[in-house]
Amino acid sequence: MHDLKHLDAEAKKLMMELEGKTLKPRERAAIPPQEMPAQDAQKRIGNMNEVARGYTEAQVRLESMRCLQCKNAPCIKGCPVEIDIPRFIKHAEDGKFAESLAVIKESSLLPAICGRVCPQETQCQEFCTVGKMLKDVNKAVSIGRIERYVADVELHGGNPIMPEVASPTGKRVAIVGSGPAGITAAADIRKAGHEVTIFEAFHKPGGVMVYGIPEFRLPKAIVEYEINNLKQMGVEIKTNFLVGRTRKLRDLIDKDGYNAVFIGSGAGLPKFMHIEGENLIGVLSANEYLTRSNLMKAYNREHAHTPIFVSRVVGVLGGGNVAMDAARTAVRLGAEKVYVVYRRTEKEMPARVEEVAHAKEEGVEFLLLQSPKRILGNEKQQVRAMEVLSYKLGEPDDSGRRRPIAIEGSERELPVDTVIVSIGNDSNPLLEKTTEGLATNKWGNIIINDDCSTSIDRIYAGGDIVLGAATVILAMGQGRKAAASINALLASESGD
Numbered sequence: 001m002h003d004l005k006h007l008d009a010e011a012k013k014l015m016m017e018l019e020g021k022t023l024k025p026r027e028r029a030a031i032p033p034q035e036m037p038a039q040d041a042q043k044r045i046g047n048m049n050e051v052a053r054g055y056t057e058a059q060v061r062l063e064s065m066r067c068l069q070c071k072n073a074p075c076i077k078g079c080p081v082e083i084d085i086p087r088f089i090k091h092a093e094d095g096k097f098a099e100s101l102a103v104i105k106e107s108s109l110l111p112a113i114c115g116r117v118c119p120q121e122t123q124c125q126e127f128c129t130v131g132k133m134l135k136d137v138n139k140a141v142s143i144g145r146i147e148r149y150v151a152d153v154e155l156h157g158g159n160p161i162m163p164e165v166a167s168p169t170g171k172r173v174a175i176v177g178s179g180p181a182g183i184t185a186a187a188d189i190r191k192a193g194h195e196v197t198i199f200e201a202f203h204k205p206g207g208v209m210v211y212g213i214p215e216f217r218l219p220k221a222i223v224e225y226e227i228n229n230l231k232q233m234g235v236e237i238k239t240n241f242l243v244g245r246t247r248k249l250r251d252l253i254d255k256d257g258y259n260a261v262f263i264g265s266g267a268g269l270p271k272f273m274h275i276e277g278e279n280l281i282g283v284l285s286a287n288e289y290l291t292r293s294n295l296m297k298a299y300n301r302e303h304a305h306t307p308i309f310v311s312r313v314v315g316v317l318g319g320g321n322v323a324m325d326a327a328r329t330a331v332r333l334g335a336e337k338v339y340v341v342y343r344r345t346e347k348e349m350p351a352r353v354e355e356v357a358h359a360k361e362e363g364v365e366f367l368l369l370q371s372p373k374r375i376l377g378n379e380k381q382q383v384r385a386m387e388v389l390s391y392k393l394g395e396p397d398d399s400g401r402r403r404p405i406a407i408e409g410s411e412r413e414l415p416v417d418t419v420i421v422s423i424g425n426d427s428n429p430l431l432e433k434t435t436e437g438l439a440t441n442k443w444g445n446i447i448i449n450d451d452c453s454t455s456i457d458r459i460y461a462g463g464d465i466v467l468g469a470a471t472v473i474l475a476m477g478q479g480r481k482a483a484a485s486i487n488a489l490l491a492s493e494s495g496d
Helices: 004-018 025-029 057-065 085-093 097-105 111-117 129-133 143-157 180-191 220-232 286-294 321-332 353-361 430-434 472-494
Strands: 172-176 195-199 236-238 260-263 283-285 313-317 337-342 365-368 370-377 383-396 402-406 412-415 418-421 459-461
Touching: 004 057, 025 129, 057 085, 057 143, 085 097, 085 143, 097 111, 097 143, 111 143, 111 220, 111 472, 172 180, 180 195, 180 220, 180 260, 180 472, 220 236, 260 472, 283 286, 286 321, 286 418, 313 321, 313 370, 321 337, 321 353, 321 418, 337 370, 353 365, 383 418, 459 472
Parallel strands: 172 195, 172 260, 195 236, 260 459, 283 418, 313 337, 313 418, 337 365
Antiparallel strands: 370 383, 383 402, 383 412
16 A cells, blocks of 8 residues: 555556646546555564655656646645745646755755654645645645655755855844754844854754654654754854753843844643652653653664663553654554553544554554543552543533543553653743743743744744744744844844
C-alpha cells in the first residue's frame, strides 16, 4: 500500500496519459490523491528513521495537477504565514522545483520542517476547493507533501536559496528562544538589514523541533540544515543562555544596547493531572521523556550518556500529537505494550489523523472514553497499575468538543509500569518572575497587543509563550507578525 516503486509506477503511468492535455477543474479534481510512501510498520518500530519517505517526482507533479489554481486562493487564508500556495504548486506541476521553493521562501524559512509536521488538514488544506468539491478534507490537494518535496530537492542538492539581506542599518535585535517563532522572526528582521542575535537556553538551537518532535517524524539533520541557513544570513546564535537567569530581559535593552527584543521562548512547563500516585517511580512528563530521547539521543543506549526509563507496559495520557510522539517512541524503545488513554473519542482527538493512523499501525492500543482516577504503586513506590474510569460524552464545552462525563462505578485496574503524562503545557514562569511589568494572563502566557507588542516598550512576543502549546506554523505566523512590527518601529526611527 505504501510501496515506493508501486506508487511511483502508478503515478508515471497516469502522468503519461494526462501529459499535454488541457484539464478542466473537474478533471483535475478527479485525479486520485497521491498516497505517501512510508516505511513498513513492522520494520520501522525497530528504528528511529523517518516513517514517511516523501513523494517521488511523478507523484509530486501529479498531486500538483490536482490544484485548480483558484483565483481567490482560499488555501492562503488557512496558512498562518500566508505562503502563495497556488503559485508554488504551479511551479511544482511544471517541474520547476527551485522556482517553487523560492515562492515558499518569500514567506517561510522552514519549508522542509513545515511540510513534515504542520497540521495542513486543519489549516491550508481545510480551505482547499478540491477537498470541498469531493466533500472530504483528506482528499484536498496535499499542499504539505508538495512543500516537503520541493524543500527536499534543495536539501539533497546542497545549493540553498538564501533570502536577500538589506544593507546594514546599525540596529540590533535580540530574540529569546530558537524555536519556530524565534527563527521566523530572526529571518524576517535580518532580511531588513538589522543585526540579530538569538539566545537559546539549551545547548542546541531549534526549540521544540529538536527536543519535542521525534527523529522518525522530523529528522534533526533537517532542523540543523535550516538553522545553518539562518546563520549564513548573518544571524548569531548563543546557546546555553537562559534569559531571566544568565541575563535579565530588560538588561538586553537597558545594558546591552539592543533596540528591540522578541520573546519566542515557548511553553515548556508540563501539566500534570494532580491525581493520587503521580509521584511514583515510573510517572514521567512527555516533555522529559521526549527531550531525553530526541535532544540527548537516549534511545541510542550504547552511546548516549543520558539514561531513559526502561518500560514494559506504558500508558500515555492524552490525545494530542505529543501523546502520539511519546507512544510511538515508547514502542521503538522496546515496550511490549503501549496504551493511549484518552477521555473523549477519536473524533475529538486533537492529534493529526496521519499520526493516529501511524500509531495504530505500530501496535499502539487506544483506550477511548477512559481516564485514570489514580496511579497505583507497589511496596517499592514503583508504578504497577492505573485505576481507570470510563466516560461518556455530554454537551460541548468551551473548546467546542463534547464534555467528558465520568461514569460512576466504572473503575477498573489497568496494569502498567510506566505512565507518560501528555495533557499539555503551561508557560515557564521564569520571565514573568524576573521581569517587572511584564503582563501575563492567569495561565502565565504573555499578553500581547495586535502588533505583538507586550506591556514593556520595545519588547514583543509570540508563539507558544503567548498562545499556549500550539503548532509550529502558528508560532511562525506570530514570529512573522512581530518581525513586521519590529521592522516598522526601527524603520520609523531611522527615517526610512
